[in-house]
Amino acid sequence: MELNAKKERKHYACDVSEQALSFSKLKELSDSKWLVEEAGGAGLLFSNHMLDYYLDEEYRHGKTVLTSENDDLKSKSSGERKKLLLDYQLKQQPSFLILDNPFDALDVEKVAWFRKKLQELATTTTLIQLYRREEDLLPFINTGLVYEEKAFRETELKRSKVELEANSQGIKRKQLLTSRPFVQHLNLDYRVNSVVSKIPQPLEYYEHVPESLIKFDKVSVSFDGKPIIDTISWEVKKGETWHLKGPNGSGKTTLLSMITGDNTKGYGKELYVFGRKKGSGESVWEIKQKIGYFTITMTERFDGMHTVLEMVISGLHDSVGLYQKPTTLEITRAEEWIELIGLTNLKLKAFRTLDEVQKRLVLIARAMIKHPPLLILDEPTSSLNTQGAQLLVNLINKIAGASETAILYVSHRKEDGLNFENVLELEPSQTGSRAVFKQN
Numbered sequence: 001m002e003l004n005a006k007k008e009r010k011h012y013a014c015d016v017s018e019q020a021l022s023f024s025k026l027k028e029l030s031d032s033k034w035l036v037e038e039a040g041g042a043g044l045l046f047s048n049h050m051l052d053y054y055l056d057e058e059y060r061h062g063k064t065v066l067t068s069e070n071d072d073l074k075s076k077s078s079g080e081r082k083k084l085l086l087d088y089q090l091k092q093q094p095s096f097l098i099l100d101n102p103f104d105a106l107d108v109e110k111v112a113w114f115r116k117k118l119q120e121l122a123t124t125t126t127l128i129q130l131y132r133r134e135e136d137l138l139p140f141i142n143t144g145l146v147y148e149e150k151a152f153r154e155t156e157l158k159r160s161k162v163e164l165e166a167n168s169q170g171i172k173r174k175q176l177l178t179s180r181p182f183v184q185h186l187n188l189d190y191r192v193n194s195v196v197s198k199i200p201q202p203l204e205y206y207e208h209v210p211e212s213l214i215k216f217d218k219v220s221v222s223f224d225g226k227p228i229i230d231t232i233s234w235e236v237k238k239g240e241t242w243h244l245k246g247p248n249g250s251g252k253t254t255l256l257s258m259i260t261g262d263n264t265k266g267y268g269k270e271l272y273v274f275g276r277k278k279g280s281g282e283s284v285w286e287i288k289q290k291i292g293y294f295t296i297t298m299t300e301r302f303d304g305m306h307t308v309l310e311m312v313i314s315g316l317h318d319s320v321g322l323y324q325k326p327t328t329l330e331i332t333r334a335e336e337w338i339e340l341i342g343l344t345n346l347k348l349k350a351f352r353t354l355d356e357v358q359k360r361l362v363l364i365a366r367a368m369i370k371h372p373p374l375l376i377l378d379e380p381t382s383s384l385n386t387q388g389a390q391l392l393v394n395l396i397n398k399i400a401g402a403s404e405t406a407i408l409y410v411s412h413r414k415e416d417g418l419n420f421e422n423v424l425e426l427e428p429s430q431t432g433s434r435a436v437f438k439q440n
């Protein structure tokens with residue numbers, strides 16, 4: 001036996017698909033004596049918490065850490081922010097790096113870039129990857145880690161056979177579908193491409209909704225002289241389903257905010273929303289009233305004591321809580337939606353006590369109860385495990401197949417079973433992103 005044989009560096013993976021680790025647990029891990037000893041020194045935490053911290057520093061103290069002095073983090077896209085954080089942390093040469101779901105919100109190219117960087121880093125730095133989807137697991141990770149009885153403990157790392165093959169051949173793994181207990185109580189067909197059944201009908205119908213819901217006619221956008229969108233012409237008509245995709249920083253969020261009214265960049269351009277030119281005196285409320293909107297930050301925003309039933313009913317009034325006693329019909333309709341998403345037995349529970357998937361199902365039902373002409377789903381399956389994502393996909397497919405609502409779905413990941421009629425892909429270029437249209 002070779003006495004001076006170099007010990008193989010351990011790299012850890014912790015499955016957080018069932019339960020996320022709170023910031024205090026992540027800090028506890030990063031302060032663990034065993035980890036510091038194992039890695040040979042102190043380490044860093046790569047997570048959204050750190051990005052929030054640097055954003056806060058910038059907002060409150062005008063301090064830029066991840067960007068140069070005359071640049072700011074706030075105006076960066078989510079993918080750009082993550083890359084800046086990793087670049088900054090690598091310069092610190094940490095002995096270990098805790099990676100909290102590092103690939104969330106990254107496009108295919110950035111994931112490849114991250115994977116390569118981490119592979120290089122693994123020779124000198126201990127990596128601890130928290131993951132929700134097995135396909136995200138880094139191939140060189142050799143040890144499992146669990147949080148049990150208030151402590152982290154090493155365990156065997158089990159990978160499915162399919163996963164191992166995928167890693168060795170470098171091909172994209174087909175997602176494994178297994179059933180989990182929380183899935184079984186849900187009413188949705190836990191099958192890809194489930195047969196569409198009826199969804200609850202609206203209480204009132206929208207009047208005077210034009211055939212053309214959104215129309216961009218040769219619209220370009222730039223920020224501080226930097227071109228972002230290059231002469232895009234795009235029309236969304238009643239009842240159509242669209243997948244808006246494109247790499248990080250290509251302008252997806254910019255386009256969405258021009259539609260919903262949170263961005264004045266739409267004013268003065270040939271942009272028509274529900275038949276009216278943007279900036280022609282329409283109120284933001286008028287536009288929002290016709291749009292059902294879901295983004296994952298909403299699950300954190302609604303942290304009051306409202307019950308699931310109240311949350312769904314409040315979608316009829318565009319309010320957070322209920323300011324007037326709901327009618328019997330409103331209650332019945334909300335209950336039908338809750339039954340559809342399989343949460344009848346939780347309808348009187350506080351929304352904030354639900355798990356992440358359940359919260360998202362409730363918020364999508366809330367956005368849909370009025371059957372708005374347009375439903376915008378901004379990265380709805382981001383940071384979910386495969387089973388959770390499939391539940392959302394089934395609900396979205398049901399809505400797409402059984403309502404008149406047009407759907408605009410923004411996401412990097414192509415989820416199994418989700419096939420929209422139309423795809424708009426933003427392809428960046430020197431002059432800004434161009435629109436490439438595809439049909440499924």
Ligand SMILES: Nc1ncnc2c1ncn2[C@@H]1O[C@H](COP(=O)(O)OP(=O)(O)OP(=O)(O)O)[C@@H](O)[C@H]1O
Nearest residue numbers: 075076077078079223228248249250251252253254
């Ligand atoms: N207020 C702003 N000031 C300056 N630049 C901005 C501003 N808002 C967005 N940008 C830039 O516009 C580009 C497009 O950003 P956007 O957030 O729309 O991209 P995205 O496609 O949604 O990206 P991601 O997938 O990473 O979320 C980015 O390069 C971003 O830095």
